Amino acid sequence: CGVFGVIGPPDAASFVALGLHALQHRGQEAGGIITHEARTGFHAAHRFGLVRDNFTKASLIDSLPGSLGIGHVRYSTAGSKGGTQIRDVQPFFGEFTMGGAAIAHNGNITNANALRRELIERGSIFQSNSDSECIIHLMARSIQRTIPERMKDALRRVEGAFSIVAMTRTKLIGVRDALGVRPLVLGRLGDVWVLSSETCALDIIGAELVREVEPGEMVVIENGEVQSHRPFEARRPRFCIFEHVYFSRPDSILGGRSVYETRRAIGVELAKEAPVEADLVCAVPDSGTPAAIGFSQASGIPFAMGIIRNQYMGRTFIEPTEQIRNMGVRLKLNVNRALIRGKRVVLVDDSVVRGTTSLKIKEMILDAGAAEVHFRIASPPTAWPCFYGVDTPDRDKLLAANMTADEMRVHLGVDSIRFISLDGLYRAVGEAQGRDASEPQYCDACFSGDYPVRPTDMISAGRIR
Numbered sequence: 001c002g003v004f005g006v007i008g009p010p011d012a013a014s015f016v017a018l019g020l021h022a023l024q025h026r027g028q029e030a031g032g033i034i035t036h037e038a039r040t041g042f043h044a045a046h047r048f049g050l051v052r053d054n055f056t057k058a059s060l061i062d063s064l065p066g067s068l069g070i071g072h073v074r075y076s077t078a079g080s081k082g083g084t085q086i087r088d089v090q091p092f093f094g095e096f097t098m099g100g101a102a103i104a105h106n107g108n109i110t111n112a113n114a115l116r117r118e119l120i121e122r123g124s125i126f127q128s129n130s131d132s133e134c135i136i137h138l139m140a141r142s143i144q145r146t147i148p149e150r151m152k153d154a155l156r157r158v159e160g161a162f163s164i165v166a167m168t169r170t171k172l173i174g175v176r177d178a179l180g181v182r183p184l185v186l187g188r189l190g191d192v193w194v195l196s197s198e199t200c201a202l203d204i205i206g207a208e209l210v211r212e213v214e215p216g217e218m219v220v221i222e223n224g225e226v227q228s229h230r231p232f233e234a235r236r237p238r239f240c241i242f243e244h245v246y247f248s249r250p251d252s253i254l255g256g257r258s259v260y261e262t263r264r265a266i267g268v269e270l271a272k273e274a275p276v277e278a279d280l281v282c283a284v285p286d287s288g289t290p291a292a293i294g295f296s297q298a299s300g301i302p303f304a305m306g307i308i309r310n311q312y313m314g315r316t317f318i319e320p321t322e323q324i325r326n327m328g329v330r331l332k333l334n335v336n337r338a339l340i341r342g343k344r345v346v347l348v349d350d351s352v353v354r355g356t357t358s359l360k361i362k363e364m365i366l367d368a369g370a371a372e373v374h375f376r377i378a379s380p381p382t383a384w385p386c387f388y389g390v391d392t393p394d395r396d397k398l399l400a401a402n403m404t405a406d407e408m409r410v411h412l413g414v415d416s417i418r419f420i421s422l423d424g425l426y427r428a429v430g431e432a433q434g435r436d437a438s439e440p441q442y443c444d445a446c447f448s449g450d451y452p453v454r455p456t457d458m459i460s461a462g463r464i465r
């Protein structure tokens with residue numbers, strides 16, 4: 001998901017809508033905005049679909065007055081079995097003795113089921129199926145006298161990954177879990193302060209990056225001032241390495257590094273680790289493009305646009321049903337036949353999850369008359385589900401959990417397939433010595449099975465041991 005918040009401009013909702021539009025790649029299922037105006041109080045709108053189709057000036061923006069606002073774009077994660085309802089769409093709102101508060105959450109609470117059961121037994125009435133709603137109920141039960149203090153209380157009971165943007169009548173609040181698994185940055189445009197999942201949403205409104213909200217930090221912004229709190233026990237951060245590989249936009253800056261540059265470096269590493277003789281390097285666009293450019297630069301094999309992407313399709317993976325996902329590949333990608341015929345092609349993609357994309361692409365590219373197809377993948381084999389906010393399926397559906405690389409080569413019917421090594425990936429994100437196995441610098445659980453936060457609910461449900 002993507003979260004965004006702003007305090008200070010007369011028309012906060014316009015800023016939030018622009019910010020969410022720049023974060024749309026983080027979730028396309030639904031979006032919501034809550035604002036506050038001193039005279040009229042809180043205002044909210046939640047809609048399915050894209051920000052640009054819903055939050056226009058003529059329709060919703062004018063119904064969201066005020067100079068303080070937060071928003072959320074939703075990407076449904078594994079939990080939403082019966083499909084998302086509009087009441088699952090964030091931000092969520094709660095009324096407390098000291099006034100209202102709204103929160104927008106990116107990440108996943110790994111003990112949400114356990115907390116929900118306990119809260120329901122004690123009288124909480126849940127409105128949604130979302131794990132994030134627990135936070136509101138935990139806040140309601142807190143005996144603290146301010147909303148930031150109640151949030152701290154609540155979040156100390158929550159396990160898992162969270163980057164949260166929240167607001168009261170007068171404050172904009174940002175929090176990251178102690179490991180800082182999901183991103184969150186602080187930006188500013190004159191007197192206006194902004195919180196955003198990624199820096200690309202600061203660019204769209206002309207705000208400058210001040211700094212990241214740090215892992216384990218809560219920032220409270222009021223009257224143009226930023227206060228920093230440290231509600232959680234300090235730990236070595238474990239930022240999601242997959243944000244660098246796929247999830248974030250390539251024009252964002254993560255941990256002081258250009259995402260594009262990291263992806264290009266992954267391609268360079270891949271060319272070193274898994275060289276191959278070929279005529280063309282092609283990307284599976286858009287997510288494979290920067291790594292393909294790096295592969296081409298390091299190998300000297302020319303880069304070409306052998307696969308063309310229909311710009312009017314979103315991210316295929318994010319369509320929740322199997323059937324749509326299968327069609328999705330063809331709706332989104334097509335082979336540039338004239339270029340491919342008779343060529344030995346290196347195809348670079350960011351990751352192989354179920355293998356749906358790779359299988360379809362291989363069919364299309366052999367159909368177009370390619371002489372050879374060599375897959376080069378910009379992440380290690382995805383062999384474990386993510387429980388921290390990225391929607392990966394259970395192990396039985398993950399290709400790499402059930403096949404060796406050589407079995408995948410046979411299954412996909414390609415001439416070769418190679419994945420970047422975990423150490424190679426760490427080098428590409430700037431860790432010259434590779435992965436520190438005793439205390440890894442990132443979360444890489446979907447590749448290593450090394451989960452930095454115990455997935456409590458998944459263990460209880462028997463989905464993992």
Ligand code: 5GP
Binds near residue numbers: 284349356357
């Ligand atoms: P597959 O078709 O193998 O199931 O998924 C691989 C494709 O989906 C890749 O081209 C990649 O761009 C995208 N993708 C891969 N991993 C993930 C993920 O964990 N989350 C999301 N949202 N998309 C992914």
Ligand code: SF4
Binds near residue numbers: 242387388389444447
């Ligand atoms: Fe990121 Fe993978 Fe960790 Fe999930 S398991 S937070 S996708 S590195």
Ligand code: MG
Binds near residue numbers: 286350
């Ligand atoms: Mg892709």
